[in-house]
Amino acid sequence: MIRLVAARRPTTVRDVALAAGVSPKTVSNVVNGYARVTPETRERVQRQIDALGYRPQAAGRQLRQGRTGMVTLAVPGIEMPYFAELSSQVVRAARRHGLTVVVEQTDADLEREREVAAGLPTRFADGLVFSPLEMPPEELVSVPHTPLVLLGEHAVGVEADRVSIDGVAVGTEGTEHLVATGRRCVAALGLKPTLHDTASQRLRGYRAALAAAGLPCGDELLLRVEDWTREDGEAAADRLVALRRDGVPVDGVLAMNDVLAMGLLRGLRRHGVRVPEDVAVVGIDDVPESAYCTPTLTTVALDRAAVAEAALRLLVERLADPDLPPREVVAPHRLVVRESSAPPAAR
Known part of the structure; x- marks a missing residue:
């Protein structure tokens, strides 16, 4: 005997909006990481997204936005324990934002840092999370067009989004x-x-x-x-x-x-x-x-998890609003x- 089981209808934006008591547009703003949503509303919507198992159609959303959904993380060396774990945390944070990460190793080499900053070889990336050691501040200021978040204390004073440690x-x-x-x-x-x-x-x-x-x-x-x-x-x-x-x-x-x-x-x-x-x-x-x-x-x-989450949040907000002023987040330590x-x- 063959039993037919009705397929479960995928959860929609309207389902989440109804459960959270907000408009579908607000749900879309939360999903896309737009900054102009209050923390309380963002938390309420995210709870319903998690509870209902809502999965945005990332490919269609990215095409509408003219993006690839890919970001580059550039660090001095992924064999270094600190940067290995940081890379893992960035990948996890990016996944929560519906993004995929390409990791580049610069070996703290000035020319490699310049290549990464110029978008080589990952020209398709929507943004760059970058831990430079050698690039002079004046060069970092002139990094072309790609939304950028700096990690660490190098070149303090550069007008760019940054997540640092005191x-x-x-x-x-x-x-x-x-x-x-x-x-x-x-x-x-x-x-x-x-x-x-x-x-x-x-x-x-x-x-x-x-x-x-x-x-x-x-x-x-x-x-x-x-x-x-x-x-x-x-x-x-x-x-x-x-x-x-x-x-x-x-x-x-x-x-x-x-x-x-x-x-x-x-x-x-x-x-x-x-x-x-x-x-x-x-x-x-x-x-x-x-x-x-x-x-x-x-x-x-x-706190590498805090560094990663802050970096991805700054990047997503920058993608949503390129005219935001430069911001800095200081990650905690203990x-x-x-x-x-x-x-x-x-x-």
Whole structure:
């Protein structure tokens, strides 16, 4: 016996509008990410979209708008844990907006950054979410026609939509934590030959925290590296141990990212330096591995999900209204205390 089952009628804009108590036009504005919808109305409509399982016909909508529904995310390196997770979060945020992401890796190379900014090779993208490290501010100002959202602290002052982190506050909070656990000679790990804006801000926070505590922050406490890698972090352990042997009693380190910090942990262990008993270590980023290394790593966590969601929201609003003034969102951060800096009372 063959049983015929009636197909369920797809949910329409009118169904959502009726359930939410708004007009079909308002539902369309929410779906398309238009800015001129109150947060309360947007939340009410989104609840009904989720409850009814409404799925906009993206292809038709994009054709009507003259768009492809594709955006480019350009980052220095997707092999870097921070940018790997950030890319994943951007893809998730884009999916919620009905967009597809193409990820480009620039390798922090100036020419590659210029190519990406010029729309190569993804000329079809509706917008660009961009984390540059090398492009001068004057070039970023003149990025052609494509809606742009900058990520990070590079080229602060450029008139463009941006999602940033308060690098000074991040450096200050990580250093203040080390001071609060009784460290009195704190080094900073991660200054590159070219001091980028991210490192520069974190260094300012480090210095401000030490100055406020009346502690030394001389140049001998700046552990320089070629890059922010595990290998560079491990190599820095040799110099830190040499400093301690020469009478500089380093007992704490603020690393400019978690990857450096984890390399440092390995190097200190190789030298028989105990963490945190002899030297406490704090990283920045809170990449997933930081909760699983030995010892687990204290870090200043940067909210990558918030960065991604804010970037996509700014981009969608820019696509809807190209005449909006430049906007900036500062993503939150928080200190996550683990074993690498446990104060004496906690050990």
